């Protein structure tokens with residue numbers, strides 16, 4: 001039994017070592033990728049449920065290593081968050097997305113607002129307000145055209161401080177959205193204290209909207225609650241016309257999803273979705 005135990009232990013450390021070195025490798029590669037500008041921002045259209053009008057876009061980062069396949073954020077954002085690299089990366093995405101939005105607006109194109117994801121590490125930083133102000137100033141994007149997405153779980157982690165942190169961000173004049181809404185456990189009373197402009201219904205509730213009565217009930221409740229609190233609602237992950245029709249019936253204001261388009265490069269977004277005013 002003893003030798004077996006040692007053996008198991010041996011395997012375990014070997015796995016851990018391999019795991020750790022893969023991580024280290026990825027971290028090194030991420031650092032280099034930032035320096036060598038291997039990240040790209042894609043844009044997914046956000047549309048009005050009622051009439052299909054373009055409301056703006058969500059900025060979503062991709063990693064394009066030279067000569068390799070594109071790497072999805074699901075693979076590197078968690079590591080960027082653990083290593084703190086999310087701070088320079090997140091700031092880069094924000095600056096790039098704001099620069100792009102302002103370029104479209106000043107070219108006279110009918111672009112609404114730009115949504116950018118703010119990670120927990122960014123949100124918690126004392127100087128996040130100063131960073132945001134600087135980026136808005138540098139890019140010239142009016143604060144009212146920027147929407148920051150903060151996940152529900154990120155907000156809940158901040159406990160009592162969350163409301164004050166959101167208030168500080170709101171003072172900049174931008175809009176705030178709660179991302180992945182419904183996956184955490186925020187209470188109604190809590191929500192009311194938050195200076196929130198939008199709830200984004202998580203894709204997991206939208207997926208089976210047409211077949212699952214519970215998901216339909218949840219989506220209906222979120223829309224009704226948001227309306228009562230005068231918060232707008234956006235559904236994510238809308239893939240079918242029947243999902244969209246149900247969202248229209250519920251009174252959901254906006255949506256994004258493959259039904260219209262996946263996230264696409266800036267040039268494609270411009271060609272497909274932007275028109276002169």
Ligand code: C2E
Nearest residue numbers: 060061073074077093117118119237238239256257258263
């Ligand atoms: P998220 O913020 O919830 O973004 C929505 C994700 O759903 C995106 O995945 C988008 O491509 C995908 N999506 C949109 N419509 C559909 C649909 O109809 N069907 C399906 N199956 N998927 C759809 P993506 O771009 O792979 O990003 C994954 C996550 O990575 C994001 O989830 C976000 O949490 C994170 N992320 C991406 N870019 C950034 C960033 O710049 N900063 C931070 N902090 N996180 C980011």
Ligand code: CA
Nearest residue numbers: 058117149179
């Ligand atoms: Ca998001």
Ligand code: CA
Nearest residue numbers: 179180200236
């Ligand atoms: Ca989301």
Ligand code: CA
Nearest residue numbers: 179180202203
């Ligand atoms: Ca999500």
